[in-house]
Every structure is written in structure tokens, then in C-alpha cells.
Amino acid sequence: MKLAVISDIHGNAAAFREVLKDAEKAGISNIYCLGDSIGYGPEPDEAIRMVRERSILSIQGNHELAVNQPGYLDWFNPIARISLEKTITMLSGQSLDYIAALPFFLTGNNCRFVHGFPPDSPTTYLFEADPEQVDAAMTKAEEPICFVGHTHELMIVSHDGREVSRRPLKRETIMLDTGCRYIINVGSVGQPRDGTNHAKYVIFDDQALELEVRFVEYNVTETIDKIYAAGLPEQHAWRLF
Template identity: 25%
Template sequence: MIQLAIISDIHGNLLALEAVLKDISDRSIDQIYCLGDLVDFAPWGNEVIDRIRAHRIPCLLGNHDERIAYDLPIIPLAHHDAIETANREIAINWSKQTIRADNKQWLAALPYNITLTYKSGSSIKNILLVHATLESNDAYMYRDDSKNELIAVLKERSVDVLVMGHTHQSYIQEQSDILFVNSGSVGRSREDDRKATYTILQIAETGIDAEIVKLNYAIDEVASAIYKSDIPNFYGDFLLKKAALV
């Protein structure tokens, strides 16, 4: 059996990343892939990038990574209120000023998606990794969204599993013999528990199974570091709020 760990949406949260990498190591999983969004909203954007680079973890270009790498304008999001919009602009501009030039160059060279093909026994399986969707790293695809048109495209490409991030809400869903997996967020979960979340794929001749892993980590320490930084307190409060999504 082949095992893969899929991580995503770290957002500068080094302590959450370290907890996830330790858990992956403890499970003796040596294949790790990252779906992007390494930066913004916690103080360790450079350290997170350095860690991914040091571990030689293949990584996709997330929408936040792309904005920092290419100094793209900050466009307000329709689902954010005025308070979050203002704090988001401050936080992203902080990243633009603090991410090192070599890390921006590294981000700019990341691929948009990755297709993995594995053979287990006589069975060949194709896994497509994207940050958000096939055609956009800004679009949102939730569990309840219709996937009928997407299924036709994936069938044409012989894709057995689509793994995505971006929404910060994990799920596993099977439709028309295609497995849809959202790996959740390592560093900025929008789920009520706020735990560091990632996915394990287990590939066997009989098929592919997915498991969502949720880990406790030192959220209080991350929030404290945010409060001591120039990143708005909004993002520390976000991590500490374990009730309704914000």
C-alpha cells in the first residue's frame, strides 16, 4: 500500500505546520504534497516557505502565494464584511513587505496543479492536485456544490481522485466513482475546532481511501505571536474563536 500526505493552506502558521510534519513523520509517511497558500495571516511566512523548501515538498501555487510572488493587487472578496476586508489588506501588505525576495522567486515558479499516477498491482490510479479548482485558484468548491460538469471533465482525463484546499473546510465525498477530497487547512482552519488539518491517501490495488487528520497545536502561542506582530489582532482572535465560523 502507498501512502501520501496532502497538506494545504498553512498561512504563515509555523507551529501548526510543525505539528503536522511531526505527525506525518510519526506515521512513517515519506511522500508529502502541499496544495499552496503558505503565506499571510500569521508571522512566519518566510519560515514556512523555508521549511517546505528544506523538506523538498512539492507545492502548488496558491492564490495568496501568487499575490505575494507577483505583487498583485488586493481585490476585496464579496463574502468578507468591511472589518475583515480592512484587516485582510493590512495583513497581505505586511507579507508583501516581509517575504524575502528569494522566497518570492521560489513561489513564482510553483506549478498550478500536479497529476500523480501510481500503479498498485495491476491497477493504475490518477490523482489530481489543485489548490482550489481545475481552472482557478480563487474559486470555492464546497461539499454541497454540484460537481456534474466537473465529473465529465475528470472522467475524460481518467482522474480517480481530486484533492483540493482553499476553502479551509475539509471533506471526503465520492460521486460517480470519483473521490473528491478537501484537505482542509493546516494553519487557518475555518472548522469549529480550529485544529491543524491534513489528508492521508492510501493507494491499493482495490482503490484509494482518504482520511482527514485533525491535530491539536499551540493555538494560544500563535495568537500571542500575532498580537505581538504588525499583523492585525483580527487573525489571532480568529484562531481563538472556536464557535461559529467567521
């Protein structure tokens, strides 16, 4: 079965719509979302509504965690905290109830889905983990493949039973090795930080073990204008360039 894995929509409904269109054209209806559907962007309630209406399986990211447990607001830098506090006021009661019920991880299709780092952390960045931590996490995991987001950068980490290796992903299609275990960072739909302003996500064929990295164009200016109109920190607009 082919499935799409998305992450870090961050209230960028314009980018999210184009990703959904792209997935539909590719014949994909099974979608997992790795959290951070809110924060930074101008349409957090719309992003949540789109996730809900399409029955997309989703988990908590660190931004949802801070909504559910306000003590985690102190974890964010000052600008991100201001943005998140503004975001919370933009969410409907229905969206808040939805966010409150999100789990920290999901499993399916012989894969694990986590926002930050396995087995279930929404706050640990993949780049923070040294080879020993990665080795331990991958060795303990029941699932050979774990998809993560959080860093907004595409990355693949592999473990062949002897050593851990990692490299950035680009717009490409690769075959995974049945003898390896993987942590795959799917990048960001709504706020990529890898040098291009395309929305990013992946399509994974769990039978062929084929991974396709998708770059999707969208109207960046639309989102930038809405960030300013919403009174969100202008740094969030700059990042989209």
C-alpha cells in the same frame, strides 16, 4: 504508497511543525502541499523555508498568486489585503523566488493536486461549484482523485457516474470506491474554519485507496501571540480559537 496532503498553512509555523512530526510518526515522507503556505499567519518566511527544506511538492494558492501578480490583491477583502501586503514585506528574496516558480497544479500517484478547483484554479472555491460544474470537471479529469484546499473545511465530493454527492469529513478513515471519482478537500493546517482549532491534513494510501483524516494539536497560543507581535490584523488571531 502512502502520502500526506496538506494545505493552507498560512504562516502558522507552530501548527506546521506538529503536522510534520505527526506525518513522520506515521511513516510518511511523500508530502504534497496545495498552496497558501503564506498569508494571515505570523511566520510566512519560516513556513516557506520548511516546505523548501523538506522538498515538499507544492503549488500556488490564491495568496501566492497575489504575490506573483499584485493585481489579484483586489480580489481579497480589505482585511485580508492588508494582511497579505504585510506578509509580502516579511518574505525573503529566496522565498519570493520560490513562490514565483510554483505551478498551478501537480499530478502524481494517479491524483491531481489543485488549490481551489480542478483542473487548475487557485481562486474558485469548492462550495461555489454546482453539481453540473463538478460533474463536468470530474468527467474531464484524467485522474480519478483531485485534492483541493482553499475553503479551510474538510469535504469529500464523489461522482459514481450518475450523480454527484458531497459530505463533510471528520476525524475518520474511509475506503474510496474504485468505481467513483472524487474531489477531496483536505482542510487547513494553519487556519481551520470547521469548528475546532486542530491542524488538519490527510494521509492517502494510493494502493489501498484508504483516506485517513488527521487532527493534530499544537500550541495555538504561541501563534496568536506572534500574530499580535507581528502587527497583523487581530481577526486572524480570533479565528484560531
